[in-house]
Amino acid sequence: MKRILNSLAAGLAAIMLAGSAHAAGGAEHPHGPEEGFPHEGVFGRFEMDSVQRGYQVYREVCSSCHGMKLLHYRNLGEPGGPFYDPNYPNANDNPLVKEFAAQDTITDATPDEFGDPVQRPARPSDQFKSPYANEQQARAANGGALPPDFSVITKARHGGANYIYSLITGYPSWDVMGDGEIEFGEEYSVHEGDEHGLHGTLIQPQGQYYNPYMAGDTTPQWEGDPRHAPPGGFLAMPPQLSDGQVEYLDGTEATVEQMAYDVAQFLAWAGEPKQTNRKKAGVAVLIYLALLAGVLWLSYKRIWRNVAH
């Protein structure tokens, strides 16, 4: 027994060590919005109003560079999707979904009789339109960097929706698109309540933007005490959001935080469109198991009632 306990304890310690080693890595730990996201945890559910707004932010801001090629327009109107309407069990008939699809013009898979590509409005059964024809074109338009596809981005990055939120709200506001030099001094902190006490200058390479949440290493660009190089790294994406950038259809005020919250939740939904159903099923199974355990315990008591043990 003692040996089992010991090895258990050793295992636990190893897990904890691994965890802390990770936390000591280069970038700031993504924190997400203050209240957290509603879709997290066993009972978590997506806040569908927010997922709807997030789609709007994606459409109007991010989709010019980031594709979502695993998604089809009809997914938006399927059960568990942001625009699901019980009146249209077949999402292909959902008028809103049709309208969203038709806002994009795509090239049909079948060319015309002369072999020339045919452009037409997208239909619900089509894949989300790609912003670029191919990777080369995407890189050429973005200074050599490739904007990652967003289909499963919250699964592909440690921290998920929190990471998206932190990254797009985390650019230092005191040097947005500045001359490339960021002065760190007493009055600066990477974000609120942060006590790094950084002193020095960070030189942003041409076409690169500092972000404390981006994985990387700032030491080579840091003129100051090397032990106190700012956390994070550089990425080729400039800050994307500014207050009032989209006009929400539901009248919500489009602050940077609100848009980041909504788009992060939309991307989390896109990465797992069936999450709501999965969690509902999971909770039902737990309740069933709890009831079953109770019944089994009672029958055990009953069977052994008259047996001395």
Ligand code: HEC
């Ligand atoms: C003008 C084009 C452009 C737009 C618009 C844009 N991005 Fe990006 N984004 C990029 C590029 C380029 C990269 C790759 C940067 C790199 O690897 O250095 C990127 C990378 C990212 C990353 C990945 C960072 C990582 O961990 O690798 C996230 C997350 C991201 N963008 C979120 C967004 C969101 C959310 C929006 C919309 C609000 C958006 N982007 C709009 C160009 C864009």
